[in-house]
Amino acid sequence: MTFKQFAFNNVKRNTRQYLSYFLSCMFAVTVFFMYAVVVFHPDIKGTEFRDIVQLAIILSEIIIYGFSFLFVLFSTGAFIKSRKKEYGLLTTLGISKSQLNRMLMLENTIIGVASIVSGLLLGALLTKLFLMVFSQVLGINQILPFYLSLKAIGLTAVLFFIMFELNSLAVVWTLRTNSIMEVFRGSRGPKKAPKFSSFLSILGVCFVGIGYYLAYVSDVYTIFIYMIPILLFVVLGTYLLFTQFSIAFIQLLKRKKGLYFKNLNLLTVADLAYKLKDNAAILFMVTTLSAVALTASGVLFSLFHGVEAEAERFVPQDVSLISKGENNLEAFQKEVAFIENSFKKKDIAFAQKQVQSVQTKLGSGNDYWNDVHVQIYAYSDYQAISRLHGKNVPFHVNSEEAIVLFPEYARQTNRWALPSELTIAAKNKSVRLPVEPAMSNLNSTIYSSFNIVVSDQLFEQFRQTAAESEIINAYSMNIPNWTSYIPETEQILSNIDSEEVYPDSQADYYLKMKDGMAYLFFFGIFISVLFFLAAGSILYFRMYRDIDNDLHHYHSLYRIGLTDQEMRKIATRQLVFLFFIPFLVAVVHAAFAFKALQNMIAASVLVPSMIIILFFFVVHLINFFFIRNVYTAKLKKVM
Numbered sequence: 001m002t003f004k005q006f007a008f009n010n011v012k013r014n015t016r017q018y019l020s021y022f023l024s025c026m027f028a029v030t031v032f033f034m035y036a037v038v039v040f041h042p043d044i045k046g047t048e049f050r051d052i053v054q055l056a057i058i059l060s061e062i063i064i065y066g067f068s069f070l071f072v073l074f075s076t077g078a079f080i081k082s083r084k085k086e087y088g089l090l091t092t093l094g095i096s097k098s099q100l101n102r103m104l105m106l107e108n109t110i111i112g113v114a115s116i117v118s119g120l121l122l123g124a125l126l127t128k129l130f131l132m133v134f135s136q137v138l139g140i141n142q143i144l145p146f147y148l149s150l151k152a153i154g155l156t157a158v159l160f161f162i163m164f165e166l167n168s169l170a171v172v173w174t175l176r177t178n179s180i181m182e183v184f185r186g187s188r189g190p191k192k193a194p195k196f197s198s199f200l201s202i203l204g205v206c207f208v209g210i211g212y213y214l215a216y217v218s219d220v221y222t223i224f225i226y227m228i229p230i231l232l233f234v235v236l237g238t239y240l241l242f243t244q245f246s247i248a249f250i251q252l253l254k255r256k257k258g259l260y261f262k263n264l265n266l267l268t269v270a271d272l273a274y275k276l277k278d279n280a281a282i283l284f285m286v287t288t289l290s291a292v293a294l295t296a297s298g299v300l301f302s303l304f305h306g307v308e309a310e311a312e313r314f315v316p317q318d319v320s321l322i323s324k325g326e327n328n329l330e331a332f333q334k335e336v337a338f339i340e341n342s343f344k345k346k347d348i349a350f351a352q353k354q355v356q357s358v359q360t361k362l363g364s365g366n367d368y369w370n371d372v373h374v375q376i377y378a379y380s381d382y383q384a385i386s387r388l389h390g391k392n393v394p395f396h397v398n399s400e401e402a403i404v405l406f407p408e409y410a411r412q413t414n415r416w417a418l419p420s421e422l423t424i425a426a427k428n429k430s431v432r433l434p435v436e437p438a439m440s441n442l443n444s445t446i447y448s449s450f451n452i453v454v455s456d457q458l459f460e461q462f463r464q465t466a467a468e469s470e471i472i473n474a475y476s477m478n479i480p481n482w483t484s485y486i487p488e489t490e491q492i493l494s495n496i497d498s499e500e501v502y503p504d505s506q507a508d509y510y511l512k513m514k515d516g517m518a519y520l521f522f523f524g525i526f527i528s529v530l531f532f533l534a535a536g537s538i539l540y541f542r543m544y545r546d547i548d549n550d551l552h553h554y555h556s557l558y559r560i561g562l563t564d565q566e567m568r569k570i571a572t573r574q575l576v577f578l579f580f581i582p583f584l585v586a587v588v589h590a591a592f593a594f595k596a597l598q599n600m601i602a603a604s605v606l607v608p609s610m611i612i613i614l615f616f617f618v619v620h621l622i623n624f625f626f627i628r629n630v631y632t633a634k635l636k637k638v639m
Contacts, residue, residue, distance in 0.1 A: 021540075022111060022118075025112075028071075028160075029116055031123075032068075032160070033119060033120055033123035034123050035064075036057075036156055037131075039057050056519055064526075064527060065163070067530065067534070068163065069166075071537075075537065075538075076168070105165075108168040112165070112168075115160070127146060196245075196248045197244055201240065203237075204236075204240025207234070207236050207237030207240065208241065210233045211234035215593060215595060215596040219600055239284045241585070242276070242281075242283045246276045276577075282538060286535040287585045287589075289531045290582060290583055291586040292528070294590035295589070297525055297615075297616070298590055298609040299593065299594070300520050300524045303517045303521075304514070304520075304521045306601055306602070306604070306608075307514045310603060311507075316389060316440065316442060318507075319504075319506075320477070320503070320504045321474070321501050321502070322445050322473065322501070323473050326473075328473070331500045331501075332473045332475075332500065335496055335497060342492040346485075352388075352475065352476065353381075353475075355384070356463065356473055356474065360374055360376055360426045361373060361425050365419070369419055374451060375445070375472055378454070378456045378460070381459075382441070389476075394438070397454060402433045403436055403438050404418060404435050405438055405451040407444055418436075418437050419435070426465065426466055429461060429466075433454075444504070445502060482506055486507040489505055489507040490507050493508070532616055539579060539627065540627050543575075543631060568632050571628075572632070575628050575631060580624070583616075594609045
């Protein structure tokens with residue numbers, strides 16, 4: 001048998017051990033390759049969004065490659081620790097350091113090349129489906145044709161081969177820094193009784209609680225302030241939960257004599273304390289990766305799912321037209337007639353309301369409210385527009401007050417703190433009135449920062465004395481079931497003379513936001529799945545690293561009289577704890593992230609977040625059954 005055959009047989013005989021690692025690497029290669037195909041696709045060069053899409057893909061490629069590098073580095077380190085005894089035996093049999101290093105390099109190269117080839121083949125098979133989905137997401141009229149880029153193949157193969165070789169060198173260095181006796185002992189070592197700090201346990205719970213509280217109360221204006229503290233508190237708290245609080249919790253279980261000494265609980269709980277202590281750092285890492293995957297996927301899917309609600313939130317009127325100057329009234333009426341006739345020809349039902357407003361300036365001692373352009377509306381006109389869109393006006397205006405309407409994106413904050421009084425000044429009239437804030441039911445325009453509602457009598461005084469250039473013509477249209485007519489609405493509004501009339505619509509906002517969310521969701525979901533698969537693989541590696549010690553433990557239990565069924569039951573319970581505690585903690589972390597998101601958007605995130613959690617739970621459950629079957633199959637050796 002040649003040296004190359006020896007290395008190949010080592011990989012072949014450890015197929016189960018390498019399987020999860022191999023599949024994760026293959027998936028990373030596949031995703032990287034399919035993204036690269038899009039970057040080099042000739043038909044993408046002619047699209048107007050080429051630069052944006054290529055930038056998004058390049059960023060995704062960097063994230064995938066960087067994470068894959070760290071994942072492979074960790075994985076190879078885990079394999080070395082699980083096979084140290086084997087390497088020690090080879091050393092005592094006379095294998096030289098150079099031969100051992102060569103064998104390790106060769107083994108990792110075999111796995112790396114197999115992952116690259118398999119990933120490229122799988123990517124080639126899935127490329128057509130990938131391009132079909134990609135075309136739909138980007139809204140390309142024609143589906144991008146099947147295309148295999150030699151540049152994409154070469155880039156993927158070279159980058160990942162370099163990554164595997166660099167990690168192989170890191171493996172060799174890791175083994176070189178250990179003495180022969182340390183290598184021969186392998187991963188075995190005397191276990192100390194698990195200890196914990198009460199102070200650090202409580203501190204971990206407090207840190208997580210503070211992070212949860214900040215996420216719970218954050219909104220669109222405070223999230224950027226709270227984001228870093230939330231991450232720091234939750235990450236540090238999670239680490240302390242697994243390294244300290246988990247051991248404290250096990251000790252509390254041991255004090256419950258009725259529970260602890262019931263059936264097989266004594267053996268399950270006693271050994272679980274050691275496993276939690278030994279695997280604390282791994283469980284923390286798995287929880288963090290799972291939480292990132294769940295949160296990113298849930299947030300992106302919720303935003304994508306809630307585009308309609310967000311469009312109605314930020315653009316209250318289905319369609320609005322506005323033009324400045326009473327001398328432009330005839331041109332404005334012409335555009336309105338064109339709009340109405342176009343909708344009628346397409347058999348699209350609508351209701352409409354046309355009013356006038358007056359452009360004025362505000363005066364105030366507050367710099368933020370001084371010389372601010374606003375439009376004033378008569379209360380009856382504003383009420384009619386609101387009712388047109390099925391909304392109530394929760395206030396009434398008398399002749400000695402005014403209501404300042406805040407759009408959703410500019411709710412009253414410290415910056416926009418509203419003074420108690422404001423001066424409303426047109427060219428020929430000025431009044432000073434007490435003011436109150438309210439949420440706006442009008443679309444934003446290019447002619448003003450805010451809208452103000454005054455009494456009908458006061459508005460008429462302003463309109464009668466206003467200069468021609470201060471009169472603004474406004475038209476509002478309500479379209480029942482507007483989402484069914486988005487293409488038609490966009491096509492009609494595109495024919496408006498934008499020099500005379502300024503159009504705005506929910507359809508326009510919907511399309512822009514949907515495209516942006518589609519890009520993010522499309523690129524983000526693959527990365528999230530990669531993170532989640534890596535988390536499951538890490539648990540798989542850890543199980544294999546400790547399996548020799550576990551077999552010795554269960555062999556002792558078998559000798560004292562435990563049945564096969566009882567040992568499998570103990571093993572399954574412990575695996576359930578190690579597998580699903582990180583997932584449960586990650587779900588709770590993600591739930592508070594979803595609550596923070598709910599505070600910022602109008603659409604409900606409950607259903608999208610539940611779908612994402614259920615999807616990842618199914619993936620995790622499949623992974624658990626696979627690992628449990630491998631683990632219990634190993635236990636049969638001692639039964």
